[in-house]
Amino acid sequence: MVTVTGVGQKSKHNFGRARLVFPDGTSRVTVERDPEPLYIDRGEGSYLFDVDGRRFLDLHCNFTTLIHGHAFAPVVDALTRQLQRGSCFANPTESEIELAELLCGRIPQVDRIRFVNTGTEAVLFAIKAARAFTGRSKIAKLEGAYHGAYDWAEVSQAANPDNWGNPLAPKSTASYRGMPASVLDEVVVLRFNDVGGGRRLLSLHAHELAAVILDPMPSRGGLVAPKPEFIATIQEIARSNGILVISDEILNLRQSFQGASARYGLLPDLVTMGKIIGGGLPIGAIGGREDVMKVFDSSAGRPLLPQGGTFSANPLSMTAGLAFMRHLDHAAFAHLELLGNAIRDGIGHAISTREAPLCVTGAASLFRIHPRAQTPNDYREIYPTSSGQTLMKQLTRFFAENGIILPYGAAASISTPMTRADADLIVDVFAGFLDSQRSVLDTIAARSSLE
Known part of the structure; x- marks a missing residue:
């Protein structure tokens, strides 16, 4: 009706x-x-x-x-209690440890985690972490995939038939007027599910690439399932050339109890998370291998990659996310x-x-x-x-x-x-x-x- x-x-x-x-x-x-x-x-x-x-x-x-x-009632109740205790502090709280423990215990390949405020920040710091770990600057990404508002992640996010170029070698296209040409030069664009193209382009730029960032099922790419041979090829070339694999699961973590990478056989070095892990409040997270995540380690002085934020790991997002994820x-x-x-x-x-x-x-x-x-x-x-x-x-x-x-x-x-x-x-x-x-x-x- x-x-x-x-x-x-x-x-x-x-x-x-x-x-x-x-x-x-x-x-x-x-x-x-x-x-x-x-x-x-x-x-x-x-x-x-x-x-x-x-x-x-x-x-x-x-x-x-x-x-x-x-x-969602458990989130409403948890937030009500937390608001009565305070909304944010400069010091850490137990709630951030509890949410981190849940995610590290649930998501394969996530040994350590770092909380930020948005999905854009999560991708931004994952790319920076890959650069800090490898000492390289270029990244590879999928044509049409959305990874937030970081310049390098935005390349070819909105490519169209007038500018996307040769299907065998997609052009790096700007997402907004004035995007620096140097950014375009530092991004290798791959076509999703193109096994031969992925192998050729990653191999060609292997010595310059810090990471390849993949959305296991890009929403703006059509919510199309990845071909197993595409996933396997990307992983093989990356592993053999010291390129880190970043799985962007900010949207697709909702695909299974352990996320999308586990569903499709992807074994990433870094995973970006957001959306559902915040229970409806702003959040982002970078997780991954212990040795890679060590770039954030400041226990011995200035880390390879400094990261902080006034509202990162704030107790409201941590509390809401914990209540949300425990019921998921x-x-x-x-x-x-x-x-x-x-x-x-x-x-x-x-x-x-x-x-x-x-x-x-x-x-x-x-x-x-x-x-x-x-x-x-x-x-x-x-x-x-x-x-x-x-x-x-x-x-x-x-x-x-x-x-x-x-x-x-x-x-x-x-x-x-x-x-x-x-x-x-x-x-x-x-x-x-x-x-x-x-x-x-x-x-x-x-x-x-x-x-």
Whole structure:
């Protein structure tokens, strides 16, 4: 049943106020608007309520962060107690040790850990740690993969057909006007799942590379599963040439009890974490091999890599993260896997029975729908056409009209409070969208058959 049409009057009013104090009316570029953003009043479990009192099933979860949904009671209780004791101190607290013990005990390859405040900081310091450990400066990264707002990590994050260059040797492209050319020169760009290209490019630059940073299943690269031979090749070349492997699991740590690297057979030297480990509060973390993490060691004087932050390991984030992660047990992951499979299978069935030119990818608690018939292998293959972009915008709008927030062009995620009825609703709304767009989909399919 259609429950919502457009944004409400209070959201429109708020956006008018916001345009007077923010450059584009928003406080971050990732805020979606159609044409105004939806302003949220509160969250409860797997649902959001906007300022106009309307309820939405949330498939955004604040960029996949809220794996236990909104206002998770154990986190609320733990934070209430901590706030009464203090919000931040210059000295360490027991809560940071407890969260570190949990993560080091759970995530393979994480012998030691360092907390920061954001995923961007985690990637920034992981790259710096690799440079400090190896004495080299260059890094390699995947085309189209998002790793936050550190210059080197941003290279080719938003490459497009006009600038991404030869498929056998992707160009390093700037993500913003004025990015130093020297940064572009220090990043080797790989295509995801390109085994031969990965081997050739890493070998060619091996003596200059400090690290290769991988997202095991890049969300902006389509939430496509990595080929085992791609993972094996990257590891083999890296190991034989003293290149560190950084696994960016800031988003994908939610793929299993032990994270995404364990799921796909990756054995990284460093792991970046964030999102779910903070229980809904700002956080980031760098973990890894004891010898590599020793670059942060200041016990004998100035470390090879100094790192600090006024709010790093603050007790609120530590307390919330600990409560969140303690309840993210094997049973929780089994529930998410079951629901995720039901949603992906249901969407796939709706597509196949209607012969629609779409496909679905993802794993565990993540899924993504693509305006193309064939499952993509990498970022270039998921890059949408203008008709595809229009279709996906209509999909997001249709979901919103039916009381579901579905991110546009990004990873959709589910949370532990969701039920099989919620999964069925997602599939039913998607099937309704396909039926409503029959003529448009037929046109896209006809064009695709001619290409």
